[in-house]
Amino acid sequence: MQGILVNTKYCSGEPLHMSARNAFYAQSGGVTAVINVSACGVIETARKHRDKIANVYAGRNGIIGALTEDMIDTNKESAAAIAALMYTPGGAFGSARYKLKGIEENRAEYERLIEVFKAHDIAYFFYNGGNDSMDTAHKVSQISKTMGYPVTCLGVPKTVDNDLPITDTCPGFGSVAKYVAVSTQEAALDVLSMAKTSTKVFILEVMGRHAGWIAAASGLAGKNPGDAPHIILFPEVPFNQKAFLKRVRECVDQYDYCVVVVSEGAAYPNGKFLAEAGTRDAFGHAQLGGVASVVANMVRENLGYKFHYAIADYLQRSARHIASDVDVKQAYAVGKAAVEFALQGKTAVMPIIKRLSDKPYRWRIDSAPLARIANKEKKLPARYISKDGFGITEACRRYLQPLIKGENYPPYINGLPKVATLKNKPVKALTGRKFVV
Amino acid sequence: MQGILVNTKYCSGEPLHMSARNAFYAQSGGVTAVINVSACGVIETARKHRDKIANVYAGRNGIIGALTEDMIDTNKESAAAIAALMYTPGGAFGSARYKLKGIEENRAEYERLIEVFKAHDIAYFFYNGGNDSMDTAHKVSQISKTMGYPVTCLGVPKTVDNDLPITDTCPGFGSVAKYVAVSTQEAALDVLSMAKTSTKVFILEVMGRHAGWIAAASGLAGKNPGDAPHIILFPEVPFNQKAFLKRVRECVDQYDYCVVVVSEGAAYPNGKFLAEAGTRDAFGHAQLGGVASVVANMVRENLGYKFHYAIADYLQRSARHIASDVDVKQAYAVGKAAVEFALQGKTAVMPIIKRLSDKPYRWRIDSAPLARIANKEKKLPARYISKDGFGITEACRRYLQPLIKGENYPPYINGLPKVATLKNKPVKALTGRKFVV
Numbered sequence: 106m107q108g109i110l111v112n113t114k115y116c117s118g119e120p121l122h123m124s125a126r127n128a129f130y131a132q133s134g135g136v137t138a139v140i141n142v143s144a145c146g147v148i149e150t151a152r153k154h155r156d157k158i159a160n161v162y163a164g165r166n167g168i169i170g171a172l173t174e175d176m177i178d179t180n181k182e183s184a185a186a187i188a189a190l191m192y193t194p195g196g197a198f199g200s201a202r203y204k205l206k207g208i209e210e211n212r213a214e215y216e217r218l219i220e221v222f223k224a225h226d227i228a229y230f231f232y233n234g235g236n237d238s239m240d241t242a243h244k245v246s247q248i249s250k251t252m253g254y255p256v257t258c259l260g261v262p263k264t265v266d267n268d269l270p271i272t273d274t275c276p277g278f279g280s281v282a283k284y285v286a287v288s289t290q291e292a293a294l295d296v297l298s299m300a301k302t303s304t305k306v307f308i309l310e311v312m313g314r315h316a317g318w319i320a321a322a323s324g325l326a327g328k329n330p331g332d333a334p335h336i337i338l339f340p341e342v343p344f345n346q347k348a349f350l351k352r353v354r355e356c357v358d359q360y361d362y363c364v365v366v367v368s369e370g371a372a373y374p375n376g377k378f379l380a381e382a383g384t385r386d387a388f389g390h391a392q393l394g395g396v397a398s399v400v401a402n403m404v405r406e407n408l409g410y411k412f413h414y415a416i417a418d419y420l421q422r423s424a425r426h427i428a429s430d431v432d433v434k435q436a437y438a439v440g441k442a443a444v445e446f447a448l449q450g451k452t453a454v455m456p457i458i459k460r461l462s463d464k465p466y467r468w469r470i471d472s473a474p475l476a477r478i479a480n481k482e483k484k485l486p487a488r489y490i491s492k493d494g495f496g497i498t499e500a501c502r503r504y505l506q507p508l509i510k511g512e513n514y515p516p517y518i519n520g521l522p523k524v525a526t527l528k529n530k531p532v533k534a535l536t537g538r539k540f541v542v
Numbered sequence: 543m544q545g546i547l548v549n550t551k552y553c554s555g556e557p558l559h560m561s562a563r564n565a566f567y568a569q570s571g572g573v574t575a576v577i578n579v580s581a582c583g584v585i586e587t588a589r590k591h592r593d594k595i596a597n598v599y600a601g602r603n604g605i606i607g608a609l610t611e612d613m614i615d616t617n618k619e620s621a622a623a624i625a626a627l628m629y630t631p632g633g634a635f636g637s638a639r640y641k642l643k644g645i646e647e648n649r650a651e652y653e654r655l656i657e658v659f660k661a662h663d664i665a666y667f668f669y670n671g672g673n674d675s676m677d678t679a680h681k682v683s684q685i686s687k688t689m690g691y692p693v694t695c696l697g698v699p700k701t702v703d704n705d706l707p708i709t710d711t712c713p714g715f716g717s718v719a720k721y722v723a724v725s726t727q728e729a730a731l732d733v734l735s736m737a738k739t740s741t742k743v744f745i746l747e748v749m750g751r752h753a754g755w756i757a758a759a760s761g762l763a764g765k766n767p768g769d770a771p772h773i774i775l776f777p778e779v780p781f782n783q784k785a786f787l788k789r790v791r792e793c794v795d796q797y798d799y800c801v802v803v804v805s806e807g808a809a810y811p812n813g814k815f816l817a818e819a820g821t822r823d824a825f826g827h828a829q830l831g832g833v834a835s836v837v838a839n840m841v842r843e844n845l846g847y848k849f850h851y852a853i854a855d856y857l858q859r860s861a862r863h864i865a866s867d868v869d870v871k872q873a874y875a876v877g878k879a880a881v882e883f884a885l886q887g888k889t890a891v892m893p894i895i896k897r898l899s900d901k902p903y904r905w906r907i908d909s910a911p912l913a914r915i916a917n918k919e920k921k922l923p924a925r926y927i928s929k930d931g932f933g934i935t936e937a938c939r940r941y942l943q944p945l946i947k948g949e950n951y952p953p954y955i956n957g958l959p960k961v962a963t964l965k966n967k968p969v970k971a972l973t974g975r976k977f978v979v
Contacts, residue, residue: 135736413856423731426728520866
């Protein structure tokens, strides 16, 4: 807590130009098993540069914390508490599904952000999220310049959906991939051992709204013909009920059982989700759930097999206990790199993971402009999906395999994972103005 | 593979009385993350007594393998393959939901069992299962005496439901308990961090048909007031919708979110399951599933909160990756003890786990007569359920805590748990008779 702590004040519209200024860090969108690892990378790296970054203010509930001037003073947290973020799932400061609209539609919010940044001498903005957040970070970098208070804006990639372009993978994905591959392997052993007199068809529903990366990861569980999963239903492959049921029957005939992994985003050729609930979330995306029961009923009605289904839901993206070591290392690296890039004067960029080789897996951090990443979705390419549309190819396996490698176990106390206990003390408000979101 | 391998033959109705005879081992009912650990305990211990047990024949698909004379020659498996059972979930030889009816109703099946046992000089029967299986083992011990071919019958306890009487706990339960407690803690951190703008109510459906032990284990995730899980719905507590919804609303008001863990066996005061599907399994038990969506819809319709739900289903009982170390050790110990008891001349008994102290947790193996265990169900006692019916008491916590202690990780290859690869070679049939089950 010693070092150059600068007591900043809002001073006639101009920030005080002192050598060390403040940073703002926010978590955005669905959290992951390792988003706090990136937070740890940001904060620990900033603490190594106290001459340039006096404090990292974290948004309570993400960007909402900046808009409402409800920020957390991370300088109040001990080094041990910050280090414990390495093994704490969820978003330690709170995340938000809150998308800033276009500048023209919602100038007031952008202006408010800059007002708060100015008041707290915040010169660096680290936004830890997915496509939407990269768009926001990009817009903030632009408007801050226009408004004469240029903020260094860095995206920190995070999404279990693995759908950001340019980067080889997205922190958060590797751990979900490992969870799904391990769970599929384990459940398949269970089902196979009882298929003679019990369940013949087991369905596992996984996340991945528009991209089938998570569903594809289940394919790592199977190495030999006949191994589960026997069928993967991708959002990228229009659902064909006849072909699906035929394949289920073939599997039961040949292997005694059939394990199906279905993405929540599986859809009919007309684009309608198998399990569209009709409601939409804050980003305007259709809210899904329950595709497993839809598929299960299809099997029951048409084939009559005994079935079971599991819905991994939040368990998959919070499963820090089975996180991929590669994912943990990458999540830290992007947080660290974001701070280093910022201090090098880079802005409107995001650290990306660049794959150098598959075997052995080697990677390094690079950077890419936010403009090239914002609002773009990377779907599973056709060459990663087997010809019948129900499995993954060797190319896909080569891509995915390294991402689930290594175990990074949290410490345990009395049989349960230890997690960080933060004080999350508020930063004193300085703008003297309320802002309602 | 060396040692005293006895080539047994069926010989005019009388078994050859050689010093070393054979054993039959079968897995029964729903498998667990550690049922193969018990198998390992049985086989490794038997191998230490080759002078008395020549070979352990394992039933392919449980007891069905004995009836159809389809047994697996475990002497054909290497020591390494058997040792790998320690970290392999599912049932390595196949399990079955197949209950032998009463002797009067189904004498033919019991006679067939004895016929096969005689033919293969099987003097020891190790039946690894739950209440129903203990009943079968007990009946076999009785009828074998009546038929003049006394078989030493040992139960080996196994059930994730933890509902066997007398024993302190049942192997398989501790690992599910750990999975459920860890998953609840992880998912709760996820939900809490996003409750401001996203899901407020999260529902986790867990197993436990008539006993709430698994649901209770989720309670270990919460230590302080306000910690998740906020509501546990036990089969032992008649469901009261009004009280439930009131509590959900209070939690959201007080803590911003509400985590509900619901047992598949949660039922209305009239005994009807919240999610009764109307179908029944081979044992005549109602087949359940989908209670999470029933509860979720209740919350949505009455309170309008955004919700998510997960159904752990087979993932929970096959999750060897997060097995409890205590559970693994006990699963091995009961397998080992069953063989040792058999060799001491005990029959119609089951090794039980006897708790000596809570803190530190100390236990030893004891034995109990199958007659006292068969067909009895141990429910969660009233003193383990909090007054409002929605949580666990300190007494319950003291009981459960030690059972999830310690991590017993499997080895990994390329990011996935290594599992046993058995040859599962058949034992040559000797009865010359087919038997249809």
